[in-house]
Amino acid sequence: GENVEQHPSTLSVQEGDSAVIKCTYSDSASNYFPWYKQELGKGPQLIIDIRSNVGEKKDQRIAVTLNKTAKHFSLHITETQPEDSAVYFCAAINNDMRFGAGTRLTVKP
Amino acid sequence: EPEVTQTPSHQVTQMGQEVILRCVPISNHLYFYWYRQILGQKVEFLVSFYNNEISEKSEIFDDQFSVERPDGSNFTLKIRSTKLEDSAMYFCASEGGQSTDTQYFGPGTRLTVL
Numbered sequence: 307g308e309n310v311e312q313h314p315s316t317l318s319v320q321e322g323d324s325a326v327i328k329c330t331y332s333d334s335a336s337n338y339f340p341w342y343k344q345e346l347g348k349g350p351q352l353i354i355d356i357r358s359n360v361g362e363k364k365d366q367r368i369a370v371t372l373n374k375t376a377k378h379f380s381l382h383i384t385e386t387q388p389e390d391s392a393v394y395f396c397a398a399i400n401n402d403m404r405f406g407a408g409t410r411l412t413v414k415p
Numbered sequence: 416e417p418e419v420t421q422t423p424s425h426q427v428t429q430m431g432q433e434v435i436l437r438c439v440p441i442s443n444h445l446y447f448y449w450y451r452q453i454l455g456q457k458v459e460f461l462v463s464f465y466n467n468e469i470s471e472k473s474e475i476f477d478d479q480f481s482v483e484r485p486d487g488s489n490f491t492l493k494i495r496s497t498k499l500e501d502s503a504m505y506f507c508a509s510e511g512g513q514s515t516d517t518q519y520f521g522p523g524t525r526l527t528v529l
Contacts (some may be wrong), residue, residue, distance in 0.1 A: 338516045340516075340517065340518070342458075342520075346521070348524045349419075349506050349520035349521050350458060350506070352517060352518070352519065357516070376492040391518060399493065402460045402463055402471045402473070402517065403448075403471075404459065404460060405459070407456070407457045408457055408458075
């Protein structure tokens with residue numbers, strides 16, 4: 307089955323800096339890669355996603371890149387703000403969705 | 416904006432008791448899911464449900480778990496005889512309508528087994 311690895315487990319940046327979170331997946335048949343943001347006590351909320359026929363997607367300060375050959379994908383957050391602080395999960399979908407272990411992002415004001 | 420809702424927000428039960436966790440998916444969605452998140456750990460897939468039957472299930476989803484869509488709006492997860500290690504957040508998600516592949520999560524039910 308699919309195995310998703312996510313790094314780093316924790317990330318601390320200064321407000322205004324960029325943050326990058328990386329994930330790798332094992333199942334080459336996976337074709338959809340969402341990123342979720344989870345704030346304390348809440349369910350995961352989709353922030354951006356990318357499908358396997360696309361290499362990059364951007365939505366304002368958030369971008370995701372996908373390298374199908376290397377089976378890795380990354381989340382990029384630019385101009386980080388304190389409200390970006392949360393746990394971020396990557397996921398990969400073939401028949402079911404498998405999550406990475408999460409990255410706790412802290413943005414220091 | 417439509418959203419997935421779950422009840423209760425917190426359930427406390429004794430080991431060996433049955434619990435039913437309830438979810439109301441987004442109304443025009445066709446695919447439904449349950450996930451589990453043990454405190455501080457990753458979100459784990461339990462089961463997916465489509466057309467009134469289970470379409471995928473993980474190794475976690477053993478015989479003590481069952482799912483049901485008893486009417487047109489609710490989607491339930493039943494744990495027949497709870498164990499201490501079932502303590503976790505349980506998230507329901509739904510997918511479908513105009514945006515396929517995108518799963519929308521509910522706020523979760525925190526299950527505590529004593």
